[in-house]
Amino acid sequence: MTGHTVGSQRPYRIAVFASGQGSNFQTLLDSSREGKLGAEIVLLVCNKPEAPVVERARRAGVECFLFEKKAYARREDYEAEIAQELERRSVDLIVLAGYMLLLTPVLVDAYQGRMINIHPSLLPSFPGKDAIGQAWEYGVKITGVTVHLVDGGMDTGPVIAQQAVEIAPEDTVESLEEKIHAAERDLYPQVVSWFAAGKVRIDGRRITVG
Template sequence: MAELRIAVFASGQGTNFQALADAANQERLDGASLELLVCDKPEAPVVERARRAGIDTFLFRPKEYPSREAYEQEIIAELTRRGVELIVLAGYMRILTSVLVKPFYGRMINVHPSLLPAFPGVNGIRQAIEYGVKVTGVTVHYVDGGLDSGPIIAQRPVEVLDGDTEATLVPRIHAVEQELLPWVVQRIAAGAVELDGRHVRMG
């Protein structure tokens, strides 16, 4: 069975990218290979992580293009050339258009630091603390073009402790992200994830 070719999109530190690279290196992704990092900030730390891991990069600066659609067309051409079958958004901070979402629907996932549908969008951890919830968590979901609104694949809870601040909660959320995301990718690579409307079944 051919390996599932994956492109990871990231914009920043790349801790979730690193978790995937480590899982691949330790042969915990079962038939998946990281083919490419797509990054909109060529100076971001994630680029150095990819270099150290021996993973190719596609780097671009959005301001050099006339529109989002223009650079997404170029990204699609690169993904097609490499035979990429799954996109993993791991801290990619750009809004996607239908140019990219439509051809990859059901083959594009995102990790989000809350138990969706609660606290979508930016600052999900801060939103949870400000709201006063006792439990938040991590969601991995398919991307459908809305604001963190795609079908949910997997979720894990994280307790919000008395006295938690964003600074104390963030590391616990990130630790769960770095466990859950590689696990979901492995299940997809194994053919154990089935998308049916808004419902996702795990085999």
């Protein structure tokens, strides 16, 4: 399976899913504006209408699809609406950036190989919540960030790229968090640019770039 490629007639289009502050959303937006991403953010999907990321998107002129989970009987119902919004905008890649809801096959199957997530550890170590705290408590000397495909499991998708972060003796949890977030800001736009350029090749759990 090869990475999705787009003709020169239009920009590569991404949708960002986020639930909180939107720091990674802002990094992707800045990279797009600087011409480093090779892609245009055409939609923000957010399950918390009051989240700060929504204001970031609105200031940037990015369209938003906002919803609240409690308004729907099933997860599949709101995901069906999201799928319609993505299709309407011809979205090429879904980029999860602090999206705090589990995904169903409605989206996972439809965007297989075209949905990515970033996780603040070197997977498969420390999946799930509070990965930075998990690494700190375990006492590892090296942790990092992982960008992976989404396969419906909890941080189980094939790894696309990883960046190591050393935990120095003088580090605190707070300083480690800053290091991790800096690594995220460095790695995530780079991976999106690989997809936009059609460089990603997927063969089961083996992913190559070039």
